[in-house]
Amino acid sequence: MCDRKDKDLGMARAISRRDFLNGVAVTAGASLLPLHLLQAFEQDLDPEKSPNYYPPALTGLRGSHVGAFEVAHSLRDGDFWQDAGKPIETGEKFDLIIVGGGISGLSAAHFYRKSNPNARILILENHDDFGGHAKRNEFMVTGRKLLGYGGTFSIESPAPYSTVAKGLIAELGIDVSSYSKYVSSDLYRNAGLVPCVFFDKETFGSDRLTINPLPVGGSRNEGDETPEQKQTWERFLAEAPLSPAAKEDVAKLRRRDVDYYPGLTSDEKKARLARISYARYLSDIVGVGPEVLKLYQTAPQALFGVGIDAVSAQDAWGFGFMGFQGLKLEPSPGKGMNHDAIPNEEAEKYFFHFPDGNSTVARLLVRRLVPEAIPGSSLDDVITARANYARLDQPESPVRIRLNSTVVRVEHAGNPRTATRVRLTYSRFGKLYAVEAPNTILACWHMVIPYICTELPEDQKQALRSAAKVPLLYTNVALRNWTSFQKLGAMAVYAPGGYHSYFRLDLPVSIGDYHCPTSPEQPIVIHMMKTPCKPGLPARDQHRMGRIELFMTSFETIERNIREQLGRTLGPGGFDPARDIAAITVNRWPHGYAYEYNSLFDKFWLEGGVTPCEVARKPFGRITIANADAGAYAYTDGAIDQAWRAVQELKHA
Ligand SMILES: Cc1cc2nc3c(=O)[nH]c(=O)nc-3n(C[C@H](O)[C@H](O)[C@H](O)COP(=O)(O)OP(=O)(O)OC[C@H]3O[C@@H](n4cnc5c(N)ncnc54)[C@H](O)[C@@H]3O)c2cc1C
Numbered sequence: 171m172c173d174r175k176d177k178d179l180g181m182a183r184a185i186s187r188r189d190f191l192n193g194v195a196v197t198a199g200a201s202l203l204p205l206h207l208l209q210a211f212e213q214d215l216d217p218e219k220s221p222n223y224y225p226p227a228l229t230g231l232r233g234s235h236v237g238a239f240e241v242a243h244s245l246r247d248g249d250f251w252q253d254a255g256k257p258i259e260t261g262e263k264f265d266l267i268i269v270g271g272g273i274s275g276l277s278a279a280h281f282y283r284k285s286n287p288n289a290r291i292l293i294l295e296n297h298d299d300f301g302g303h304a305k306r307n308e309f310m311v312t313g314r315k316l317l318g319y320g321g322t323f324s325i326e327s328p329a330p331y332s333t334v335a336k337g338l339i340a341e342l343g344i345d346v347s348s349y350s351k352y353v354s355s356d357l358y359r360n361a362g363l364v365p366c367v368f369f370d371k372e373t374f375g376s377d378r379l380t381i382n383p384l385p386v387g388g389s390r391n392e393g394d395e396t397p398e399q400k401q402t403w404e405r406f407l408a409e410a411p412l413s414p415a416a417k418e419d420v421a422k423l424r425r426r427d428v429d430y431y432p433g434l435t436s437d438e439k440k441a442r443l444a445r446i447s448y449a450r451y452l453s454d455i456v457g458v459g460p461e462v463l464k465l466y467q468t469a470p471q472a473l474f475g476v477g478i479d480a481v482s483a484q485d486a487w488g489f490g491f492m493g494f495q496g497l498k499l500e501p502s503p504g505k506g507m508n509h510d511a512i513p514n515e516e517a518e519k520y521f522f523h524f525p526d527g528n529s530t531v532a533r534l535l536v537r538r539l540v541p542e543a544i545p546g547s548s549l550d551d552v553i554t555a556r557a558n559y560a561r562l563d564q565p566e567s568p569v570r571i572r573l574n575s576t577v578v579r580v581e582h583a584g585n586p587r588t589a590t591r592v593r594l595t596y597s598r599f600g601k602l603y604a605v606e607a608p609n610t611i612l613a614c615w616h617m618v619i620p621y622i623c624t625e626l627p628e629d630q631k632q633a634l635r636s637a638a639k640v641p642l643l644y645t646n647v648a649l650r651n652w653t654s655f656q657k658l659g660a661m662a663v664y665a666p667g668g669y670h671s672y673f674r675l676d677l678p679v680s681i682g683d684y685h686c687p688t689s690p691e692q693p694i695v696i697h698m699m700k701t702p703c704k705p706g707l708p709a710r711d712q713h714r715m716g717r718i719e720l721f722m723t724s725f726e727t728i729e730r731n732i733r734e735q736l737g738r739t740l741g742p743g744g745f746d747p748a749r750d751i752a753a754i755t756v757n758r759w760p761h762g763y764a765y766e767y768n769s770l771f772d773k774f775w776l777e778g779g780v781t782p783c784e785v786a787r788k789p790f791g792r793i794t795i796a797n798a799d800a801g802a803y804a805y806t807d808g809a810i811d812q813a814w815r816a817v818q819e820l821k822h823a
Pocket residue numbers: 242269270271272273274275294295296297301302303304320321322323324325326327575576577578613614615618622642644759761762763764796797798799803804805806807808809
């Protein structure tokens with residue numbers, strides 16, 4: 171049934187989005203399976219061996235997709251082992267087994283093979299695709315292949331890549347300094363498109379799209395405003411549906427001559443800013459009213475997963491948010507600053523965005539590990555290469571990547587101090603399997619580890635549990651054209667009251683045979699981001715509530731919100747959600763970014779001392795621990811560095 175409004179939004183239109191969503195079944199001990207897995211499973215095949223098995227092209231609800239998480243949740247709930255039965259012994263022989271097929275697990279396999287070229291390695295991954303958060307989404311719209319990133323956006327990091335991480339990127343054939351060759355950096359600017367902000371009726375009294383002058387991220391904006399910045403502000407203030415009082419508040423924030431902490435040194439000021447949220451700094455110290463608070467509330471979400479109520483004023487200063495110019499703070503980072511808030515020129519220059527994000531990094535790693543699985547040999551040909559999933563787990567291959575396999579138990583065969591082997595049990599389509607190896611790296615999410623490796627010391631399990639991740643929604647919508655963006659002059663939209671708080675046209679990058687859309691009449695993928703959280707609570711509680719929200723929200727609800735939001739924002743530019751949307755892929759990440767420490771809630775971060783991630787990543791017998799969580803650092807280089815460490819530690823196991 172579709173009501174009138176749903177009809178206008180196009181909820182009943184045949185687009186590519188629900189294809190695999192509702193085909194589910196429950197078998198004894200098995201989870202809900204998407205149709206593509208179920209069909210192969212019913213025929214008792216390895217689904218990955220089917221020629222139709224191609225996860226990047228699936229639309230609908232992806233990310234933590236149906237079939238990927240139920241086993242782990244049942245472990246968490248304590249009911250998995252009831253009626254689980256005995257595992258089937260695979261009898262396979264490996265030198266190393268890695269849990270988790272994300273960048274960290276794949277890098278660990280790569281590093282291990284460098285010092286052990288003949289090693290046999292098994293990688294076990296619970297999702298139907300490899301890469302972890304580095305996920306590729308593909309679309310076909312009117313005969314044109316479009317790529318999108320379902321997770322990791324780009325090679326970038328707040329701090330410079332380590333020698334190890336840079337070395338790996340170079341070894342994979344990525345010359346980061348050549349990025350300008352591939353990106354048409356002036357395409358949107360030359361077409362008159364600028365970053366915009368959308369004021370919505372419910373939050374600000376009326377729907378209005380205007381230019382976005384808010385300096386967010388990047389430079390600290392210490393100097394005087396340029397004539398161009400001044401013009402942007404003037405246009406914004408003329409068009410924004412803000413009250414005269416709110417416009418006064420904006421003027422207050424733009425002032426560069428007011429020191430709100432007179433008489434304090436720069437360090438003393440930073441220490442105060444580290445202990446107060448940006449929201450409270452704005453309201454209690456600067457004296458800004460609720461409208462401007464609402465305007466800023468969701469601005470830091472893309473990086474922190476929380477809004478200004480749970481980000482310290484010191485971090486907001488580091489990001490280049492407004493209201494600090496008169497404080498004349500020394501540029502050096504203050505105690506307790508988040509990595510993301512510490513600008514670094516070298517790091518800023520090290521940037522590369524592939525059309526499918528860092529899925530290209532994952533695919534290049536897989537090509538190294540299992541060459542037959544990703545055809546080709548260069549960076550240019552990897553972008554369009556179709557992965558052959560049937561080749562990922564071949565008996566004759568020294569490295570095997572086994573998808574759809576959730577590890578449920580990891581234990582030493584005997585006393586962890588003296589044991590020579592580790593035994594792993596995994597669940598695959600309702601059946602349990604056991605496999606052993608002398609070495610194991612846990613490159614999976616840390617909060618899963620206490621459930622699967624119960625022999626770890628209690629303090630380590632506690633530290634692992636504290637690494638609960640940040641939930642995120644990364645939505646890709648394939649549009650038949652982007653003429654509405656062109657008409658409205660928008661390349662990106664910040665929407666503080668929107669369901670997705672930000673969306674944008676993807677960066678125009680062409681590599682090899684992949685050509686990005688360059689004319690507004692061509693189809694394009696737009697990327698939308700939502701960070702579910704509950705302002706007012708401590709950051710970790712906000713993430714927990716957001717995680718629950720993501721698991722509880724149906725695809726239909728998300729789709730309706732997408733259509734409504736795009737229709738309202740872009741409608742004045744001629745956009746019709748019923749006509750213009752060709753496909754939707756919602757990458758749901760209830761367990762997204764690694765949790766990074768926050769001076770408002772993590773005392774140890776401000777005061778110094780051992781951090782939980784240092785306790786969490788300690789080696790245990792023949793088991794070492796990788797993943798971005800091990801560095802509490804939500805970046806690709808973090809995942810690589812932790813893999814390197816975990817491999818080095820195995821040498822002393
Ligand atoms: C939406 C999003 C956007 C991001 N954008 C960027 C960016 O632009 N640039 C950047 O540098 N970083 C970015 N990051 C962070 C970056 O993606 C990660 O730091 C990095 O990819 C993590 O790699 P990983 O291997 O440590 O973890 P993951 O990618 O999470 O891989 C771990 C894998 O282990 C699997 N696993 C867990 N438990 C089990 C089990 N019991 N059995 C089997 N497998 C299991 C998981 O399902 C997962 O696939 C982003 C992260 C997210 C979520």
